[in-house]
Amino acid sequence: YVKDAAELPYAFYTEEMELESQRLLKLKKELDNALEYNQFELYFQPIYFTPDKKVAKVEVLVRWNHPELGLVMPGSFIPLAEETGLIIPLGKWVIEHACQALGELNYRGIDIGMAINLSPRQLSDRTLGPFIEQTIQEFKIDAKKIELEVTEGLLIYNFETVLSQLQALRAVGISLSVDDFGTGYSSLSYLKRLPINALKIDRSFIMDIANDANDKAIVSAVIAMAHKLNLLVVAEGVEQQNQLQFLADNHCDFIQGFLLCKPQPFERLCLTLEQK
Ligand code: C2E
Ligand code: MG
Ligand code: MG
Ligand code: MG
Numbered sequence: 109y110v111k112d113a114a115e116l117p118y119a120f121y122t123e124e125m126e127l128e129s130q131r132l133l134k135l136k137k138e139l140d141n142a143l144e145y146n147q148f149e150l151y152f153q154p155i156y157f158t159p160d161k162k163v164a165k166v167e168v169l170v171r172w173n174h175p176e177l178g179l180v181m182p183g184s185f186i187p188l189a190e191e192t193g194l195i196i197p198l199g200k201w202v203i204e205h206a207c208q209a210l211g212e213l214n215y216r217g218i219d220i221g222m223a224i225n226l227s228p229r230q231l232s233d234r235t236l237g238p239f240i241e242q243t244i245q246e247f248k249i250d251a252k253k254i255e256l257e258v259t260e261g262l263l264i265y266n267f268e269t270v271l272s273q274l275q276a277l278r279a280v281g282i283s284l285s286v287d288d289f290g291t292g293y294s295s296l297s298y299l300k301r302l303p304i305n306a307l308k309i310d311r312s313f314i315m316d317i318a319n320d321a322n323d324k325a326i327v328s329a330v331i332a333m334a335h336k337l338n339l340l341v342v343a344e345g346v347e348q349q350n351q352l353q354f355l356a357d358n359h360c361d362f363i364q365g366f367l368l369c370k371p372q373p374f375e376r377l378c379l380t381l382e383q384k
Contacts, residue, residue: 136188138174143197147173150205151371154380155223155342155364158356163381165221165255167364168206169371170198190229199230200239207247209374210254218381223255225287231258232265237273241280251281257308258284260292263301271302278303285342290330299337306361307334311345314365318350328358335359 142148152166172180189195203224210222230236244251256277262270274284285306286298290313298304309330317323327343334341343355346365355363369380 132188135185136192139172139185139188139194140192142172142174143194143201147175148198148201149173149373150202150209151373152209152377153364153371154369154377155362156368158352158360158363161363161368163220164362165223166377167223167257167371168202168209168225170202170225186227190227195227195229196233199227199236203240203243207243207249207254210249211247212374213378213381214249216378216382218378220381221253221255223257223285225257228259228261228265228270231262231270231273234269234273237276240277240282244282252283255283255285255306257287258302259287260298263298267301274303285340288344290326299339304339306340306342308342308344308364309360311365314343314345314351314355315347317354318348324354327355327360331358331360 149171151169151171153169154163155165155167156162157164170182170186172182172185174180186195189198206222206224213220226236240254240256241251243249244254258274278284283305284303285308286302286304287308288310289307291310292298299307307330309327313323313327313330315323317327331341340361342362342364343351343360344364346352346355346363346367348367351365352363352367372380
């Protein structure tokens with residue numbers, strides 16, 4: 109029998125939750141076929157040298173062209189792909205297509221680096237390191253042009269597996285950066301334990317940097333600390349001129365954000381990079 113809704117304050121909420129979990133289940137199933145149906149697409153966002161605002165490298169950001177939902181952002185499907193394990197083949201797809209794009213840019217005479225995001229789970233897979241080395245060879249990419257962005261979630265996996273792969277990748281000339289720096293639990297132990305080259309300061313610290321005294325203090329201290337450790341610093345999510353000014357005044361090496369350029373499909377990226 110059905111009770112009156114007023115007597116069941118949680119019934120409505122439960123129904124919403126049920127719908128949400130059904131939606132996620134459907135998305136998860138569709139995600140499983142998305143690789144096969146070729147529904148993923150890479151977008152690219154330039155990262156600029158702070159002093160001269162020249163493009164230093166581009167970050168590769170995956171999107172899912174869903175037949176009904178349109179362009180789905182990685183925040184909605186990467187966590188699902190991590191859960192289902194699809195992140196392993198999807199991650200390889202990203203690496204392969206990023207290298208192909210970089211080869212194409214080189215062919216067009218554009219000489220830049222590329223930063224590729226890795227989920228922690230990918231690095232716990234022992235075939236990842238060899239796959240990356242093989243792929244850069246296949247596309248005749250100089251390893252120095254590749255940077256891998258990793259997050260603090262790494263440390264929950266088998267540390268030996270993760271570390272030995274990162275060391276092998278560093279040994280062939282690939283760079284490593286810590287993404288979303290400052291948002292995890294173990295940021296500083298990371299710096300000690302991993303062979304990294306750069307930090308990316310998370311957007312949440314940049315957002316209010318023009319006004320918030322704590323954010324100013326945190327960001328200027330992180331930049332100074334990174335430089336003492338011989339690490340480069342990238343600021344993410346720069347949207348305003350006054351944020352850029354603060355970062356330049358504090359010697360942040362690289363700037364990334366909508367103020368300078370949004371992520372864009374490959375052909376648009378080529379136009380952006382060629383108009384100079
Ligand atoms: P992330 O690596 O920290 O990437 C930066 C995110 O910030 C991107 O979101 C980018 O579009 C966004 N962004 C850049 N500048 C600005 C700005 O000025 N303002 C604002 N509001 N946002 C800005 P996106 O593309 O939605 O990616 C979200 C996250 O998904 C990434 O965060 C990364 O963790 C993950 N991701 C994206 N592509 C891949 C991938 O190929 N593999 C893996 N494993 N993760 C990926
Ligand atoms: Mg990133
Ligand atoms: Mg980031
Ligand atoms: Mg971030």
